Structures are given as structure tokens and as C-alpha cells.
Amino acid sequence: MVLLDGNSLTLEDVVKVARQNEKAALSEEGRKQIIASRAIVDKILAEERPVYGISTGFGDFSSIFISKEEREKLQKNLILSHATGVGRHLPVDVVRSAMLLRANSLAKGYSGIKLSTVEMLLTMLNEGICPAIPEKGSVGASGDLAPLSHMVLVMLGEGEAYVDGALMSGAAALQAKGLEPLALGGKEGLALINGTQIMTAVGSMAWQDAVNLMKAADVAAALCTEALKGTRAAFDARISQVRPHVGQVATSENMARLTEDSVIIASHKNCTKVQDAYSLRCVPQVHGASKDALRRVEETLTVEINAATDNPLIMPDTGEAVSGGNFHGQPIALVMDYLKLAIAELGNISERRINRLMDAHLSDLPPFLTAYPGVDSGLMITQYTAAALVSENKVLVHPASADSIPTSANQEDHVSMGTIAARQSREILDNVQNVLAIELLAAAQGVDFLAPLDPGKGTGAAHKTIRSVVPHLDEDRIPSPDIKAIYSLIGDGTLVGEVERAIGALKIY
DSSP: OOOESSSSOOOHHHHHHHHHOOEEEEOOHHHHHHHHHHHHHHHHHTOOOOOOOTTTTTTGGGGGGGGGGGGHHHHHHHHHHHOOOOEEOOOOHHHHHHHHHHHHHHHHHHHOOOOHHHHHHHHHHHHEEOOOOOOEOOOOOSSHHHHHHHHHHHHOOOSSETTTEEEEEEHHHHHHOOOOOOOOTTTHHHHSSSSHHHHHHHHHHHHHHHHHHHHHHHHHHHHHHHHTTTTSGGHHHHHHSSSOOHHHHHHHHHHHHHTTHHHHHHTTTTOOOOOOHHHHHHHHHHHHHHHHHHHHHHHHHHTTTTOOOOOOOTTTOOOOOOOTTTTHHHHHHHHHHHHHHHHHHHHHHHHHHHHHOOOHHHHSOOGGOOOSSBBBBBBBHHHHHHHHHHHHHHHHHHHHHGGGBBBBTTBOOOOOHHHHHHHHHHHHHHHHHHHHHHHHHHHHHHHHHTTSSSSOHHHHHHHHHHTSSSOOOSSSOOOOOHHHHHHHHHHHHHHHHHHHHOOOOOOOO
């Protein structure tokens, strides 16, 4: 059980709830904070004074005072009118993460929402009601208004939701779990949608996948080093000691351990080659820099998942409702753009290693890794696919946060585009996972041609794992299923898991 108090949630907790269906509930402290905050809002409502989002309209309508009789309708209309999302539905893990993050933010006690409303959100999460949230429609400021509105629709018996994999109406989803729709009180609609939880949820899932991907990238690079008869000299710890970036140090150690006890590398210890190409020699520097970027992403996400991000904020010590801009997604937007670049670079350097494996002039391996060149094309076209993917990433990596467009009649005249950046990070990650799958496919084929010489302990485990799902390419066959199989080995953690069982945990930081 993950207990929410608005202050102590970890990214690991988020992953447990989002992907492992761990239950979540409010801590006693969280409950107290919510109750105290709501009491302040009730007092403001009773005083009949204009306070943004509580007794006024929203955005450019903030100057319009809303009478007591219309405030419940105001909150419902806010959700109905803001549910403007389009496109495919967000993945279940992202939606579950967003529900958890919104509840945790509300538990912090600065939002003025009713305890029963937060408990309803958590009940939906724990009962497996997953709101159907279109992925597009947020500009990443004023909160993720459109997608979060689709989340709240289900709480009102509106919209659509998935229950046990089946898409149904929000009303049917609640009924299936014995729940009644809510009626929102003053400020509650705004409290539920005025936050950064969609971009943060997408970012949190991307962070988790990037941790695994960066380990897999080191494994692929090490296996490729073996296939190309590269040297371990560039992974000497002394090199990183004089340029001690954390990611570089970690990568050097990983590469050295992965290739330790390699008979292949030992077999050419005294060859005439002085040094390897950059795509092999500079793996610690390139992969390491991406790991350093990931560390910055983790720091920002850890702050954000425990932040109050709506407006106005209800100050528990003074009872004030203070308007500000914590809903603005700029902190997440910038690190998501950084993550995009960090992941894309793993694909860029991987594709260069793939190219070296294919080119017999550079590899000392059969051309395109086939024993029958001419009659067979071998793995020739897999490099084309890798090239297409990394080129696509060069378009996607353009910083979404560099753009802004005014909304709400210029009241909201600078926005972050953070949700776009977060979604693009997942798309780039998927492309790079396929590039690494191609590299691993090619490197395993290259190592086969060096038999009976064995690779290192870590690379040997990787090679064995690959060969458990993809046989050696004796003659031409369709490569797509092989790429897909290795893509799955990376994505489900099997590849990294088997390597770590052989040599211990690989380092990220």
C-alpha cells in the first residue's frame, strides 16, 4: 500500500501503482491536510466574496462573480467544457500514474477539495477504473486542463473509461464497481484539473523506461565492441577519474564489467590497431552524458510529484487564497526536452555502430553479416531501418518548450508545451529501443562468426539471452520478427535482468 501525504511519494512508488497495480490510500496526515484546507474554502464561500476559481469564473472570465446558487453548476460546466482532448487514449500506466499524482497533490492540503472527492479518485484507481483520456489537447500551462478533465468526467458519471480492458461509459464504469457519481462543490473542479499531472505521469513512465533503456544501450555497445574486436582500454577507470562526470564513470565501469574475461578481446590484445572509432571508444562519454541528463530528469520529477500545482493555493497557516502559477509546466517541459535529446543520442551512436558491423571494410566480419554475400543480403537493410528511426528522432527532438502560443484571450499568454515534450520522449524512446534491438541482433550475429572464441561474462549472458529467442542467421529470412523479439527482451527487462544476474547490477548514476 502506497500512502499519500503530498510530501513523500517516490518515483518507485508511482511505478508500483501505475504498472504493478499496488493500492494507494491517503495517510492520516494527508486526510487532516485535506480537511483543514477544505474548511478554509467553505469559509470563503460563506463570506460571499470574489475569489478566483471559488466564487468567480475562470481564465478570461475571472472578473465575473458567480452566485451561490450557480457554483455547483460552475464546477461541473468547467469539467464538461474543458474535456476537449483528441487522439488516441493515453496508456493505462500513464492514466493510473496521473490519478495517483493528482491525489497526492491534493493531499498536500493546498487545494481546498473535499476529502470525499479525493477518496473517490483513489477508489476508482484501486478498483481498476481507468478513465479514457485522449493524449492530445494540452498546452502545458493552466495545468493539463483538457486531459485531466477527461479523468474527472468519469467521477461525474460522464465520459468513458476502461474496466477490465473493456471501454464503456463513465456511468457504466462506476456502476460496475458499485460507485455513485459525484457532485462537485466550490473550487473542486478547478482543484482537480489545474495541475501538471498528465505531463508528469508521462514523464515518470518515460523515466522508468529510460533507466532500463540506458542499461540496455551499454549492453548493446559492449556486445558490439566484442563483435568488432574492439579494445577495453577506453574503459580504463583512470580515464574517467580525470573527467569524473557521474554518468561517464558509471558507464566506464559497466563496459569494463560487461566485457571482463572476454576471450575475444584477449585474442587480439597485441594487434596493430591503435584505437577504436568514436562510436566504440566514446561510449562512456556519450552514454554517460545521457545518464547525467536522466539524473536531472529524476530530480525534477521527484519535486513535481510532491508539489501543489493548482491555482489559487489555499494557505493553511493564514487561510488566504493566493493566485500564482504553479500550474505552469515549464520545469517538466525543459527536462522532457532534455530527456528527448539524451535518449535520441543513444540511438544516434548505436546506428553508427550498426553501420560498422555491416561494413566488411570496417569490421573484419562477412559483409552485411552473411556467410553467402551476393545470394543473401544478410542484415543489410536492418541498418536502413535504424537510419530511418534516428532520422525521425532528429525531427521529434526539436524542443517543444521552445514554442508558446497564447490562450484564453491572451490572459494565458505563455505556455510550456510540456505535455507534448513528454509524449515525444516516449515516442523517441520507442524508436531507440528498436535501434538497440537491431544493434543487438547484428552484434550477436557478429559474435557468432568469431566462434569458438567466447565473449565476456556480461556480453556472453546477453548473447545467450538473444539466442534464446532469435537463432543465428544462416540464410536470408524475414528480419522483422527477430527485431521485434529482441525489442521485447529489452522492453520487458529480460535482457538487462539476465545480464545483471551474471555480473551484478549495472550502474546508471
